[in-house]
Amino acid sequence: MxxxxxxxxxxxxxxxxxxxxxxxxxxxxxxxxxxxxxxxxxxxxxxxxxxxxxxxxxxxxxxxxxxxxxxxxxxxxxxxxxxxxxxxxxxxxxxxxxxxxxxxxxxxxxxxxxxxxxxxxxxxxxxxxxxxxxxxxxxxxxxxxxxxxxxxxxxxxxxxxxxxxxxxxxxxxxxxxxxxxxxxxxxxxxxxxxxxxxxxxxxxxxxxxxxxxxxxxxxxxxxxxxxxxWLEVIKGGASAVKKVDVGSGGTSGRNLHPSLRRALGGEGPGGASGPLKRAFVDIILTDQECFRSAEGYNRLLALLPASEQEAVSKLRSKWDASPSRSSLDKWQDVMDCANRAGELRSRTTWRPAMEDIVLQYTYPRIDxxxxxxxxxxxxxxxxxxxxxxxxxxxxxxxxxxxxxxxxxxxxxxxxxxxxxxxxxxxxxxxxxxxxxxxxxxxxxxxxxxxxxxxxxxxxxxxxxxxx
Known part of the structure; x- marks a missing residue:
């Protein structure tokens, strides 16, 4: 040769x-x-x-x-x-x-x-x-x-x-x-x-x-x-903690633009999953295990509702005590907190914050x-x-x-x-x-x-x- x-x-x-x-x-x-x-x-x-x-x-x-x-x-x-x-x-x-x-x-x-x-x-x-x-x-x-x-x-x-x-x-x-x-x-x-x-x-x-x-x-x-x-959702440099701001939930729930709603899927636990929610489970939680490490789950905790610090503190203590807890389990812990908060707080505070997290981790990052x-x-x-x-x-x-x-x-x-x-x-x-x-x-x-x-x-x- x-x-x-x-x-x-x-x-x-x-x-x-x-x-x-x-x-x-x-x-x-x-x-x-x-x-x-x-x-x-x-x-x-x-x-x-x-x-x-x-x-x-x-x-x-x-x-x-x-x-x-x-x-x-x-x-x-x-x-x-x-x-x-x-x-x-x-x-x-x-x-x-x-x-x-x-x-x-x-x-x-x-x-x-x-x-x-x-x-x-x-x-x-x-x-x-x-x-x-x-x-x-x-x-x-x-x-x-x-x-x-x-x-x-x-x-x-x-x-x-x-x-x-x-x-x-x-x-x-x-x-x-x-x-x-x-x-x-x-x-x-x-x-x-x-x-x-x-x-x-x-x-x-x-x-x-x-x-x-x-x-x-x-x-x-x-x-x-x-x-x-209009297409851009992720904004802010490497130092920005929260990079998504698409509005908060009112007393009747969140009113997202149809394009974002289509990408995320239906609102609430019973809503059908869109490509972003599916990607969040398959990629972020399961394959990449983004929240397994202390650095990863502390980043997640920083994105949870600022008005729910008592619940966030309990999550931090639980995860610090079980460092090997999977990302899927940690996200289930977050959903449990949302469910225990009651229907109003869940709808107006927790669900919007959780959707913002899904967007921040899965929405297209455009140059x-x-x-x-x-x-x-x-x-x-x-x-x-x-x-x-x-x-x-x-x-x-x-x-x-x-x-x-x-x-x-x-x-x-x-x-x-x-x-x-x-x-x-x-x-x-x-x-x-x-x-x-x-x-x-x-x-x-x-x-x-x-x-x-x-x-x-x-x-x-x-x-x-x-x-």
Missing amino acids: ASAATLPAARPPPRDLDAHDKLALDVEGDADLDRAIAAFDESTMDSADPMVVMSYYRHLLPFRQLFTWLNRASGSAPSRNFTHREFAFTLQNEAYLRYNSFGTWEELRKEVLRLNPARFEIGPVYTAKPKDRKTVQKTSFKPVSREFVLDIDMTDYDEIRTCCSGKGICRRCWAFIAVAVEVLDAALRTDFGFRHLLWVYSGRRGIHCWISDEEACALPDDARKAIVG AEVSKHMNHLLKAPFVVHPGTGRVCVPVDPAKVHAFDPQRDAPTVAQLFKDLNRSRAQEGQGWEKTGLKPFVQMLEKHCKGVADEARVRNRAKGLDQMDF
Whole structure:
């Protein structure tokens, strides 16, 4: 088997960092690269190696499907949604190139192969082509359209999860991401009426949502801020004890917004559980055991009603005396206190506090700054995460709970193994690898967007004829 030393030397970054200088590709070098990759031992492959990344771009990255997605048109001709779109490249030497734009997906592919970036990001559609921005007045060069995006990062759950921390992620803590997707997907579709949502695994410990509806893409910054503010429930930094404030219960009970009530489930002991209450039992109490340690249960005690200090003191004494008591048992102790408080205090004080605890531990933690501005750049789907070698692939929200990033997100090494085994088969490179179902997921998303654009264009044509 070939070793890393047999790979061709990595090409240096282009001397001219203008991303629109049309340099010819080194065809002979590419042939050497392909031969080396074909003989490479995938078990020792470094997915971040520049030549491995280059071969991934050449053989596997679905440029045409990315174009169709960003183009958001009923036909195949490039629209302003693509030609006036910003692309940013992070090169292997960490140089950062912004304001690149392309007339076709072939031009984008050629430039990616020339630059061989560690990754590239997608920005908004501008009033002029970003590469020509210096030829127009600065005040007239503005973003006019961009998918509404959401970003959820596992790092924001570090104070809760007990299985991993920092950059780590496993099947157990992915459950936090899964319930976040379940709740947000329902809210975005039901409460806002969005239809074209593309969820994309970030390659390490998070997930992104790209919303391609025409109405979503046209949202100005203030509307984006309003939506993310409405979706945001967890607020406050690491030093904040209580991070949820959605109102207290009145004498007749709590009147939550229907979206939160749907996520939590019915009010009171007899109410059907929603995804958050189910996640609280399955993840927080059972799997993560968030309240088993003294640090964990003291955090829980600090969130109980301040007006019920006698009951809280008794709970603290009981748990200090039984340090190994499970999180499930401790939560049952809290529910027993609520039941003993009487119907009025239970309804107006204990139940709202307990629901706030469920929200604080299970509600989606959104990186709001990513969503607020149209000109924010976000990593493109199907690029390779340099730290893990995993491809940023779409995730079906209906199957997100079954998705395991360590098992299901393909690595570059796995994809080349697939490719080398199927060289005799016909079809594009990705069609012969484990990337195929993920590209098909993007194609399905694109078809929905294109079909809607076709209907919209037909309606506009009828409107123009209506005289």
